[in-house]
Amino acid sequence: MMNAGKNCARCTAALAQASRIISSIEGEAITSEGMLSDTNTSFGSYHLCLSTTESFSPMKLVFHSPLARQYLVWTFLFGTVLTLVITIIEAAVQYSTRTQELEAELALIIEKYPENLSLALWQFNHRQVEFMLNYIIDGTSVSAARVETGTEEFSAGTLPSKNTIQYAGSIMFTSAGRTHELGKLYVDASLDPIYHEVLQLVIFRIAGNFVQSFLFVGFSLFVFHWLVNRHLQALRDRIDEGAIEDPKQPPFVIDRYSFMHTPGDDLDRLVSILNDARCRLIDRIGQLEAAYRDRDDLAQSNANMLKSISDTLHSLDQYVSVFDSTGVLTFATRSEGLDEPGITDLLAKPHKTLNSAVAACEEFDMICESAVEVPGTTTANQQQYRLELYSSTKRYWVIHGIVGADGAIGITAADITETKEIERRLSQSYRMEAMGKLTGEISHDFRNLLSIILGHAEIASTEDSAEAIREHHEAIHNASMRGIGLVDRLLAFASKAPLKRVRVDLNGLIENTQKWLLQTLPKNIETELTLERDLCDVTVDRTMMENALLNLIVNARDAMPQGGKLTITTRNWSATETEIAAKRLDIEPGDYVVMSVSDTGVGIPANILPRIFEPYFTTKGKSRGSGIGLAVVHGFAEQSGGAITVTSTVGSGTTFTLSLPAVVAEVENPVDSVTHEIPVDATRGKRILVVEDEIHLLEIMKRQLTLKGYLVDTAENGELAMEMLNRGLAPDVLMTDISMPGTVNGIQLARFSRKMAPSRGVVVLSGDAISLGQDRYDLHPQDILINKPVLMNNLLAAIEEAMKKSTTAA
Template structure:
């Protein structure tokens, strides 16, 4: 090749390169002189910038920038960066000839000659508006999804790495589990599991199942930051990328504690209802059997009386043995009737603590020296309307059962306390009791205890765990029937090896309490001119726990009220010495308005109204002769 051929080839190569650049339509490729003026323009530049070559040559390239970017000096900064760093690359909004904007990817390179003299800049621009829009749409979608997830407060929604580390955290997770995002991100999710589940490997099993099956779903106890437990419904989904590689897990947790408690309460209520229905059915059957058995015993008893008159003296012992057997059978039917709630009761308003204190000697005698027997009575325990004799028998039954459960000795505790039941809280058996005040009597032992299946049958007649001949199985059933007939309930709490507590709940006679909220014992003034009647009334009020003062006339009663505070005035209507009970009551209401007033008389109320006027109806009234229950009932009306 000669010397003339070489320049011709170089020139041809340059033209080919120039044609190549000019023909590219997907990129704007053009030259700038050192001042930034456009010195060349290709087809791509014409296509998406809109300028023809003759329109743009010699113009400054800054006209492609938005007004705000020009004001910020970005064109000059781009050339300076290209010079100092050898290259400038960026993305941003650019302007077309028609004023519309497009998102551009820009590269500017400085161009030097063989003597390192700056000839200008090569600028390559690509229109990536569609990519920008797609990215913005994706980003906006992700942002909306993020806001959606963050806005959910009823569910804990968060991501786990393939190893189980928490990588993000929503508001619901913060609310349910108690951790802030900064506190929990980077921690292993197993910290939410209870210790026994962690020891059993449940967290690893959950991830393993989700990884292999694609999903894991379960319910169980979880732990909050404060250490409290909640019942959770959990779903774990495995997340894979386009190639199928596991990149983590999506975990959703919902707090179902209230639903769990409601289900447990419903289950307990169903069990209690079934037990109550079963006991009611057994009670009806038992009552019928006892009634028929009593009739048979009546025939036998009457027949024995006839035989005793007809037989010779040698047969007397046989007849007496038969009579004793009849008596035992009669006692057995009384126990059955007690369970069936068909026994006759002599209920009176009584101070429960006083009944127990008066019966304490018998109760302690039922124990033995190896038992530490403690009686702890709440001095503010309410009274109750109860058959005291049968109540004492029920207590004795419970103490004997407790003693038998501690053959080697132990601790026995008898307590009283007030209990306000709302029909919702407490053991399921109490749900059927009307919401009100109750007095609770509990007998607790440290004995052998009972498993749940035995507790469930403990009140059934003839059911016993004692050896043959050691018990009839009617003790607890008799207690149960008596307390149910008295409007109360019996609850057994027991665990094998941890002892048993039997609690009796009786409707409290709150209105007959003898103490106010500060523990003050109330004082009653009894006005009666008959000494014997005064003594009887004083004994009745004393038995209910009141402090009693007396007066024989209305004037004497006024002197008493001037000297001391009186909470209740209980006065006879007809009295000598010039002032009757109605006049005394009116005087008391005027001068001592806080004193409650009760009138008593042997005359019927209509006759008294005819004699003394209708004003008598303003006061609580009780007829003579009166009983303790009459006084308690009238006291309640006087307190309204």
């Protein structure tokens, strides 16, 4: 049995040897005169007879075969354990039976003899009592018997010291109808004879089974060797001689006696498997030999292909570098004529991460204009990054890096200076086109407003009634305010409108809008609000926010002429650098409030989507849209420190997403929102120096301030105002325009005034687009900056605020 396992192992080793032969053929050169020159040999005409004449020696098989030894040991162990179990069961049964018989015998004695003993005791016949006790011992298995009467004791036999069974019974005698207890009878029996009988049974059983197991194992070893093991030895010997890898040898066949052979048994299947494996081995060797003969041609073809790829890469306008996983440069296109030291150095080093590439750009004195992980390409197998650089030679470059799963790196660099210039010119062309449309629209709107103002002014000059004149003045005022609104709208899409920032509850604003929105939207449009409960507030111009929401709702309505669903959602968003880069937003990381307006309308075609925020671009026609609404929303978003994005699918709908910075602190209202009336008594005697190069505006402001009780001095430029201050004029407040002709502007005049009188109040007027802050003009923190045109109440409020600050500073 042991040799059988060993021979099977040798057969398996032969198959492994065949596998090694295949591997050696694949890795080494095989000539056309190789071992398979006769692979077409027919095996049907050969018969390999395996010799099986080796004589059987059981002792040799046991001592030379570990498997046989294990078989012998386990068989003996099994036989021994089985014998022990059976013997123990038989011994237990025998012991139980003999013990029960002994107990029954003792019980019978206790039942039978007390009657005879009672008469002898009643008659005081002691000899009769002793005779009967000896009779009990001689005729039964009892070892000792005794009678105890309370005063006397009679005994016979020897009491065993251990392993005994004792029974006892009362000796009763009946006389004259009365029963008397005369004593007790005790009988004891030893268990030793039973123990010896059981032990003898166990010894005979074990010895018999040992002989039986030994004969069985020896016979089974002989049968197995004769039927199986000798044939396996023959197979092993032929395999050792190299028959399995020699294609000239015939197949394996076992020669067995017919009366001991069952066709298709395990040995036949083993030989069939070996022959099949041998045939497949020969076929595989033939295939490998044929493949090797084509290897040179394939290698040459690959070399030609690599050369073609290399030539193609060298002919491109891009520069390519390839590094292996250890960072060694394995391929690089020629860099003749590349006069960019930074790009050359960047291509010479493997940069596996975006941060590494960005750091290298800074090291090589190049400005990194943008650097992002390429969205949608970073996977478990590879990652990509893209950088746009501005080099020291004033050229634009784009760097694209790919890092494979095995750590190999590919880096490309392309000069995109000409592309950038084309984009700039195209952007300028779009800007000029928009400017032309914008100029025409501004001209039309302002001509209408001027016509209203002039018409009312002319009619007012002919009116006699004060009430009629007041009505014309009110109409002129309203038209002027509409002109201010028009300017604010135009500045909004240019991201330059002066916003009046206040803290706004966006959810509340949307809910208030919905109240009247349901009255204006068609009945075939369903509305749904999904508002986050704990939404942060935002700091925005409330009017512009309402206007932005209205523009987005109107766009959604126009996109659903056949009806649909309008959905407005809000949520908080903590924006990270990675998320901002992935969404390609021009905002800073931080907390934002996100509002989305979605419709299920017709959608926006992909070729139009990039232009929807351009001023005066519209697909609705002149009768339905001016093309300025989304431009205003875009300008409002950027000026508020946020961003707006759009996603659309034709036939499914469009979603506009507006992201605005979440409020971080209370926001004070700007000065120009103060509209309370200031008493004349509080202003009388206060001197104001007004500096304005527009004569008519200067006269208007002088009359306004004089009517309110101020003492007003005027100057038409900065030089004249400086001269007046140098001559000793000491106003309480200096009010000056920023942009004036001459060598002294409003900023310089304000600094000059504060140098002469640090506690003097300063109000600065600007006709430019401002954001109600001091940073842009580098003003003193106590200076008040307001935007033209200024209503009288706002002008007076600014002067009052300037005087308060000057008093505090003093």
